[in-house]
Amino acid sequence: MTALRDAWRGSRVRRTIRLGWLLLGLFCVGLGIVGALLPLMPTTIFLILAAGCFARSSPRLEARLLSHPRFGPTLRAWRRDGAMGRRAKGMAYGGMVIGYAVFVLTAHPTAMACIIVAVVFGGCALYIWTRPTAML
Structure with a gap:
C-alpha cells in the first residue's frame, strides 16, 4: 500500500x-x-x-x-x-558599450562602481568572444 x-x-x-x-x-x-x-x-x-x-x-x-x-x-x-551569429555578437558588444555609457552618464557613479561594472561587462564580452561563430 x-x-x-x-x-x-x-x-x-x-x-x-x-x-x-x-x-x-x-x-x-x-x-x-x-x-x-x-x-x-x-x-x-x-x-x-x-x-x-x-x-x-x-x-x-x-x-x-x-x-x-x-x-x-x-x-x-x-x-x-x-554558437552565436556574427550579428548577435556585434549587437551584444554594442549593447554593452551603450549600456555602460548610459550608466556612466546618467547614474554619475563612483570610480569603484565604474570599475566593477566595466569588469562585469568585460567578463560578459569575453564569454561572447569565446563562443563559436555560427554561420546563419
Whole structure:
C-alpha cells in the first residue's frame, strides 16, 4: 500500500514540476516577445531559456520553437554548438558599450562602481568572444 501511495505522490510531484517548467517557459517566451519589440531588451536569450524549459515540460512547444523560421536556426545553433551569429555578437558588444555609457552618464557613479561594472561587462564580452561563430 505504501509503494502505491509513494508512486502516486511521485507522479503528482513530477506533474507539478513539469507545470512549473511549462509556466517558466511561457514566461520566457513572453519576455522574448517583448524583447523583439523593445530595442534594448534581448530576445534570443529568453527564447534559449524557453526552449530549455520546454525540453523539460512540453516537447511539442520545444519543437515548435526550434522550427520557428526566424528564431529556430539561432536556437538550434546555440543548442548544437553553443554558437552565436556574427550579428548577435556585434549587437551584444554594442549593447554593452551603450549600456555602460548610459550608466556612466546618467547614474554619475563612483570610480569603484565604474570599475566593477566595466569588469562585469568585460567578463560578459569575453564569454561572447569565446563562443563559436555560427554561420546563419
